[in-house]
Amino acid sequence: MKSIQLSLATLVLVCSCFVIARAQSLDEIVQKSVAAMGGAENLRKIKTITNIGSAEAGNGVVSDFKLTAVHMKAMRIEFTYGSMTGYQIVTQTGGWSFMPFEGQTKAEPLTGDALKEGQSSLDCQGNLVDYKEKETEVVYLGKDEVEGTTCHKLKLTKKTGGVETVYLDAKTFLAVRTITKITIDGKETEDVWNYGEYITLPEGIVEPKSMYRGNGGLKMTFTKFEVNKTVDESIFVPTN
Numbered sequence: 001m002k003s004i005q006l007s008l009a010t011l012v013l014v015c016s017c018f019v020i021a022r023a024q025s026l027d028e029i030v031q032k033s034v035a036a037m038g039g040a041e042n043l044r045k046i047k048t049i050t051n052i053g054s055a056e057a058g059n060g061v062v063s064d065f066k067l068t069a070v071h072m073k074a075m076r077i078e079f080t081y082g083s084m085t086g087y088q089i090v091t092q093t094g095g096w097s098f099m100p101f102e103g104q105t106k107a108e109p110l111t112g113d114a115l116k117e118g119q120s121s122l123d124c125q126g127n128l129v130d131y132k133e134k135e136t137e138v139v140y141l142g143k144d145e146v147e148g149t150t151c152h153k154l155k156l157t158k159k160t161g162g163v164e165t166v167y168l169d170a171k172t173f174l175a176v177r178t179i180t181k182i183t184i185d186g187k188e189t190e191d192v193w194n195y196g197e198y199i200t201l202p203e204g205i206v207e208p209k210s211m212y213r214g215n216g217g218l219k220m221t222f223t224k225f226e227v228n229k230t231v232d233e234s235i236f237v238p239t240n
Contacts, residue, residue: 026140029152029168030128036173038205043125046205047071050226055079058217065220071124074236089236090118096238107238113183120162127156127164135159146176146194174198174206177214190215203227 034040051067063081074091079101086099088110095110095118110118123134131138141153144167151167158164167177180191192214198206205227212219 026138026154029140029154029173030131030138032173033168033175034126034128036206037126038200038203040129042204043129045203045228046124047228048231049124050224050229050231051207051222052224052226053220053222056219056221068231068235069122069124070231070233070236072122074233075118075122076235088118089238090115090122091236092119092122095119098238098240106240116160117162117180117182120158120160127158127166131156141165143170149176151176172198175208201225201227 034043037043048071049067049069053065054062055065056062061081063079065077065079067075067077069075072092074089076087076089078085078087079099080086081101084100086097086101086104087107088097089095089107090110095115096107097110097114098104098107109115127134127136128138136159137157139155139157141155144151144153146167150170152170152173154166154168156164156166163181165179166175168174169176175195177192177194180193181188182191183189193211194214195208196210196212198208200206207222207225210219210221
């Protein structure tokens with residue numbers, strides 16, 4: 001009986017050590033990823049972001065875009081093609097979309113899943129920064145390959161309910177791909193984004209120079225990054 005009890009005690013101890021090792025492994029991966037993006041201290045300083053560049057659709061149509069965001073408060077992204085400019089606005093309390101390219105003549109409210117998903121993207125500092133305080137659950141899913149790159153695979157479940165899978169390059173700990181579960185017309189699907197070369201901004205923050213949608217053919221190339229520039233918050237109110 002004593003030997004059986006000892007075996008059980010040993011098994012419990014081994015299992016406990018395994019759980020602790022996994023937790024330490026996850027914490028280490030998160031810490032290395034945050035460090036690779038510029039470090040928690042620099043990332044926490046982000047209050048506003050303005051990104052400017054071009055977007056190329058799968059059909060070859062190219063438009064200019066400008067993304068302006070205030071951390072955890074509001075975001076506006078504009079697309080300009082020819083003489084037409086469309087936009088999408090998301091705030092903590094509402095959202096609107098105006099796409100004249102699609103025949104819209106005035107801004108229409110975002111509702112339901114579209115609004116909820118937009119609001120879950122208002123974090124300018126990065127989902128892994130202080131994720132526990134944000135009540136985001138992060139689970140390590142092991143390693144996987146993304147186009148020949150070995151990656152650590154993390155599943156993030158946000159307080160809002162949004163679910164995102166992040167693939168971190170096992171060498172650089174920078175994101176190679178993200179897959180977000182979204183709902184379109186009542187059907188759940190996956191929004192896949194792949195990230196290109198990264199650059200370091202003067203503020204010490206690391207950002208991708210380009211990103212492309214793996215399941216939609218949209219490629220976005222960034223030509224200008226501005227951090228903590230003063231933002232006129234009237235842009236977060238629909239104008240038509």
